[in-house]
Amino acid sequence: MKTVKLGERVIEDRRKMEEILRSSKVGRLCFCLDGKPFIIPLNFAYDNGTIYVHGSDQGLKTEALRQHPSVCFEVDEFLGTVPASMPCEFDAAYQSVVAYGAVQVLETVDEKMVALRLIVTKYAGEEVAGTLSRSMVGEYRSERDRATTVVKIQVERMTGKCSIKGTEQV
Numbered sequence: 001m002k003t004v005k006l007g008e009r010v011i012e013d014r015r016k017m018e019e020i021l022r023s024s025k026v027g028r029l030c031f032c033l034d035g036k037p038f039i040i041p042l043n044f045a046y047d048n049g050t051i052y053v054h055g056s057d058q059g060l061k062t063e064a065l066r067q068h069p070s071v072c073f074e075v076d077e078f079l080g081t082v083p084a085s086m087p088c089e090f091d092a093a094y095q096s097v098v099a100y101g102a103v104q105v106l107e108t109v110d111e112k113m114v115a116l117r118l119i120v121t122k123y124a125g126e127e128v129a130g131t132l133s134r135s136m137v138g139e140y141r142s143e144r145d146r147a148t149t150v151v152k153i154q155v156e157r158m159t160g161k162c163s164i165k166g167t168e169q170v
């Protein structure tokens with residue numbers, strides 16, 4: 001695989017990239033289905049080199065991930081417009097991370113519990129996450145009678161970019 005050239009705006013500190021991954025609320029999961037690119041926005045949790053995602057056990061995403069587990073996952077934050085004296089010198093302040101890895105569908109209730117606790121804690125808080133039970137996780141069906149698939153992406157490598165002057169290497 002080729003090395004990405006990010007120029008002077010590269011984030012080299014893995015801790016900074018992990019901070020961006022942890023604080024982002026929406027990630028974009030990119031994958032291949034029948035040789036074609038596919039992308040969807042998702043909520044997720046990041047912990048210790050692993051991205052966790054959950055959703056319905058049906059649909060193109062689930063089919064694609066079983067067919068072709070190699071994915072990339074992107075998060076970004078647009079921080080604002082940086083004004084300049086000339087319009088063509090205006091800039092955008094942003095930070096973003098692209099992570100690469102392989103998807104693994106979690107099969108056991110214990111594995112799903114770990115992932116769902118992280119996701120629920122992130123979006124609904126610890127109190128709500130504390131009410132998750134093994135039976136709830138094992139037996140849950142949605143209104144459309146669908147089970148929940150929980151997957152993890154073991155991050156093999158990640159790249160980061162940040163356009164905030166002076167903070168690129170933070």
Ligand SMILES: Cc1cc2nc3c(=O)[nH]c(=O)nc-3n(C[C@H](O)[C@H](O)[C@H](O)COP(=O)(O)OP(=O)(O)OC[C@H]3O[C@@H](n4cnc5c(N)ncnc54)[C@H](O)[C@@H]3O)c2cc1C
Pocket residue numbers: 026040041042043044054055056058059060061062
């Ligand atoms: C902010 C946000 C957070 C989300 N969080 C989650 C989550 O945590 N878990 C989860 O399962 N889903 C989440 N979704 C919905 C997700 O983006 C998908 O729509 C959903 O997972 C169904 O994907 P699928 O591949 O099964 O689509 P399918 O139902 O199989 O539909 C496939 C078709 O719909 C199109 N499509 C699918 N999703 C989108 C989309 N979001 N926008 C435009 N076109 C679309 C595809 O291009 C394709 O043509 C979230 C969406 C948003 C915007």
